[in-house]
Amino acid sequence: xxxxxxxxxYFNNVYKIVAKIPKGKVTTYGLIAETLGNKKKSRIVxxxxxxxxxxKLPCHRVVNRNGELSGSIHFPTPTLMRxxxxxxxxxxxxxxxxxxxxxxxxxAKS
DNA sequence: TGACTGACCAACA
DNA sequence: CTGTTGGCCAGTC
Numbered sequence: 334x335x336x337x338x339x340x341x342x343y344f345n346n347v348y349k350i351v352a353k354i355p356k357g358k359v360t361t362y363g364l365i366a367e368t369l370g371n372k373k374k375s376r377i378v379x380x381x382x383x384x385x386x387x388x389k390l391p392c393h394r395v396v397n398r399n400g401e402l403s404g405s406i407h408f409p410t411p412t413l414m415r416x417x418x419x420x421x422x423x424x425x426x427x428x429x430x431x432x433x434x435x436x437x438x439x440x441a442k443s
Numbered sequence: 444t445g446a447c448t449g450a451c452c453a454a455c456a
Numbered sequence: 457c458t459g460t461t462g463g464c465c466a467g468t469c
Contacts, residue, residue, distance in 0.1 A: 343465070344466080361452095362450075362452080363451065366451080366452085372453080373463050374463090374465070375451040375452055376449070376450090376451050376452085376464060376465070376466095377451090380465075381450090381465095382450060384449090392450080396450095397450080397452085403451080
């Protein structure tokens with residue numbers, strides 16, 4: 334049985350942070366991973382969103398380091414991700430998000 | 444049980 | 457600039 338150890342809840346940490354992303358802002362996998370510990374875990378962040386089916390998580394606000402919607406391919410429709418972000422007031426540039434404007438920094442602790 | 448895969452990132456040739 | 461390699465963790469076959 335899995336205990337409630339924080340080390341085992343790496344996914345949980347990701348969900349918590351992603352769920353806290355304010356509207357009209359975006360964050361990156363690497364940034365979340367770095368906040369949790371190391372950037373090398375960035376893979377786990379992306380994997381967490383795919384492994385767990387939780388529509389409550391604004392996964393569309395999570396982009397890669399380059400601001401590209403790499404996760405959009407896993408959405409019901411590849412354009413859904415962009416539509417949601419645009420609806421929140423985010424302007425796309427070359428099919429990417431200008432992180433300098435909309436980048437939101439997650440906090441390690443609530 | 445062991446090996447492969449995956450929504451990433453950074454360094455190196 | 458492109459291609460390859462290493463690193464992390466969890467889930468699936």
